[in-house]
Structure formats: structure tokens, C-alpha cells
Amino acid sequence: MRIYAILIYLFLYGPIALIVGFSFSAGRYAMDWQGFSLEWYGKAFSNPLITEALVTSLTIAGTTAFLSAIIGTLTALGLERVAGWLRHFFDGLLYVAIMVPGIVIGISTLVAFVTLFNIINPYLFAAWNLRIEMGVWTVIAAHVLFNIAVVCLLVRARLTGMDRSLVEASEDLYATPMGTFRQVVLPLLTPSILAGFLLAFTFSFEDFIITFFVAGPNVTLPIYVFSSIRRGVTPEINAVGTVVLMTSLILLVLAQLILQRGSRTLKP
Template identity: 75%
Template sequence: MRLYALLIYIFLYAPIALIVGFSFNSGRYAMDWQGFSVAWYGKAFTNPIITDALKTSLIIALTTATLSAIIGTLLALGLERITGWLRHVFDALIYVAIMVPGIVIGISTLIAFVAMFDVVNPVLEAAWNVKLQMGIWSVIAAHVLFNIAVVAL
């Protein structure tokens, strides 16, 4: 059994290790090793497009992790107090959220946001001259919704 587990880990992590190793190649092509270098990383981190994307990703990750931890912990504490059939319903919903593939949840969330914005935006525009748009906050909301179930377990 240990050999089987070891082979699975090698199958999963060997490609990642190879990519990381070859990322330090000074040559232009990955399979043509010409020496150790961090020049490609220097080039990447001087590109403003890549640094802006990295900054946005870190903002999304830190905000999502913080909000998911807070909301998911509160959900878990609340679920501990519920008993009976209602507890089974909430447990099933949490397990379903984990079992459904991430791509399905992502596309479903996008469709839900588009539909919600179509309904809510005319009301917001008429009342306060405000219009919701897709952006960093909708990405954070989608990630938090996806991660709450994992934290609550």
C-alpha cells in the first residue's frame, strides 16, 4: 500500500518538480539545459503586466482566505448547534458543494452573477444611479462561496 501511495505522489508531483527545475534553465528552450539562471524570473518580475496580475491575485487570495475563514468558521460553529433533520440538510449541501467540480461551480456562479446583475442593475440605477459590474469583488465573492464549504467542514 505504501508503494502504491508513493507512486501516486510521484505521478502527481514529479511534473510540478520538473517544471520548477526547468524554470531555472538559462536556455531559451526547456529541454535544452544550458545552465542555472534566474534571468527568466527577473524578466517576468520587470514586466508590469505580470506584476499587476500577481498583485491582483495576491489581493484576491488574501481577501478570499480571510473572509472564507471567518464566514466558514461561523458557519461551522452554527452547524454544531443544529440537530435533527435540518443538520442533515446542511451537511448534505456542504458535501455537494465539495463534490461538484470547480469548473461547474465557476460557470454556474458566472451565470448567476450575470442574471442577478440584469435584475438588480435597473433598480439600483433608478434609485441611486449605481450599476454593478463584474470585477475584483465578484471574483472574491465567487471564491468565498466556493471555499466556505471547505472551511465549514
């Protein structure tokens, strides 16, 4: 049993270790160990295509995480106040947004944007000689859609676990609803909002398939990695991949720690 578990961990982490390991190789091919070297990191981060893609990805992920954290929290708070069909309806949409494979979200957002552009572009063009097209903002909109659901589920889990008597005590002490929210509810929700922000950032930063559909001519880091793997693997990709994998693993561990710490403060 114990051996089986070790084998499973090897199976899960071996491939990741392989990329990390070979990113430090001096060899010119992806699976060619020629001694330790940081050469490929230097090459990768002096390649303007890669640095530009990195900046685009960071912009998209940062904005997505920020918007998702706010909208997801608002939604969780709003859903606390409704019951009946509206609540079921939103619940259904949240689960659909999380469960549906990325490719379906990619297609439907692509179709939505193109239909929208077809309708308003003639007017924009007639009025101001303007056209709107796919870009960073369409990617952000599509990413926010499913990350709202992620943040909302985390915040709701926390809201339902919250000690109601704290809110009641605050009201008894004549705090305004806004005061209660700011001084009692918001501090209690902060860990889950923060964890939601980190998860949304990670998901957006790594997303390939949705971005593939709605990015237009923009290149994010996963799109760059995808097209260079198609052209043939290079050690440069190992270096970029290592940075991406390590960043996301660190963010995930951080989110997990924040959540665990948060659940400890929740207990009365």
C-alpha cells in the same frame, strides 16, 4: 513494492521538478537547458502584466481566506446547536459545495451574477447613473462559497473531538457563555481555523476554472498562465509556476503541521 512506491513518487513529483528545474535555465524555450540562470525570474517579475496579476490574485486569495475562515467557523459553531432537517440540509449543501466540480460552481455563479445585474442595473443606472459588473468581488464571492465548506469541515472535525468536560468546567466556574467561548472554545479551535485559512488561501490562489467564469476582464495569475500557455510556452511561465507551486506546497505543509500539532493538544 518499494520500487513501485518510488516510481509513483517520481511520477507525481517529476513533472513538478521539471518546471522548477527549467525555470533556472538560460535557454529561450521551455525544454531547453542552457546552463543555470535566474534571468527568467528577473524577466517575470519585471513584467507589469505578471506583477499586476499577482497582486490581483493575492488580494482575492487573502480576502477569500479571511472571509471563509470567519464564516466557516460560524457555520461549524451554528451546526453544533441544531439537529434534524436543518442540519442535514446544511450538511448536504456543504458536501455539494466541496464535491461539485469547479466548472459547475463557475457556471452557476456566473448565471447568478448576470441575473442579479440584469435585475438591479436598470434601477442603479436610473438612480445614480451606476452599473455593477463582474470584478474582483464576484471572484471572491464564488471562492468563499466553496471555501466555507472547507473551513467548516475542518473546524467541525475539531469540535467533535473536543473534550466536553472543559466547557462544563468553565460553566461550573460561572463563566458567561461568551467567556467560555473566548477562553476555552476559541483557543482550542484556533489550529483548525488557521489550517482552514491556509487551505482556503491556497485553493483561491490557484483556482482557474471558477475565476475564468466570473472574473470579467480581470486577470489573476492562473488566468495569465493559462493564456500564455495557449499562446505557446515560455520559460517565464516556468519561473512564475515555480513560485506558485512552492508557495502552495509550503502553505499546505504548514497547514498540515498546524493540524497535527493541534490534535496533540486536544488530548486530555
